[in-house]
């Protein structure tokens with residue numbers, strides 16, 4: 007058990023010779039000879055402040071950095087939301103942005119992959135498309151889980167006129183389009199043999215889909231950045247769990263003609 011002397015020394019800086027600083031939130035341990043200290047009955051410890059008061063008066067460096075980052079994010083995202091409405095600065099580009107939005111939507115990707123799977127006549131194509139289907143479904147589930155946990159509302163300047171959404175799509179963190187764009191981009195570059203110009207186009211498409219989320223006012227920049235990271239990481243999971251005739255024979259038997 008610490009002695010009264012050692013605890014007093016700890017609070018007042020003790021005899022260690024180290025400087026100590028008192029913030030506004032630590033009113034209790036005033037200097038030993040200050041008036042507030044003298045008013046305390048002997049032996050009485052200062053009443054601890056409620057934690058939320060301390061947070062307000064003495065926010066941590068990380069807290070300040072995070073709130074500043076979020077404030078910059080909201081401000082910059084609003085300024086970049088130039089296609090958020092017909093009356094916005096680049097409102098006339100909104101229809102084009104919405105076409106780009108559809109190109110990264112889950113429905114065309116799921117239907118297209120499923121159709122390709124049904125039409126595929128080589129086992130290599132079947133394997134790749136089955137894994138793409140798995141990747142797209144995993145992406146949908148992960149985005150829904152994170153959106154449901156974080157519950158960050160969409161930017162106030164967003165018009166909720168998106169093509170087919172599910173309930174968690176009222177939330178914005180992370181951007182499902184950005185995760186899909188990053189995941190599909192990595193997948194396609196790895197598993198499709200494409201000429202260099204096409205590979206460049208795939209990367210450009212992923213970037214344009216991501217940027218268009220902020221321009222349309224659907225997302226803040228941090229939603230899109232996190233979405234890109236999540237999609238990139240999800241590809242790693244897909245590759246780790248890669249489905250093949252050896253690991254999932256029943257699944258492949260379904261698709262063999």
Ligand SMILES: CC(C)=CCC/C(C)=C/COP(=O)(O)O
Nearest residue numbers: 112113170171180181182183184
């Ligand atoms: C209904 C299906 C199958 C997918 C929903 C796709 C969708 C609407 C995602 C939301 O994307 P953002 O989070 O980028 O706005």
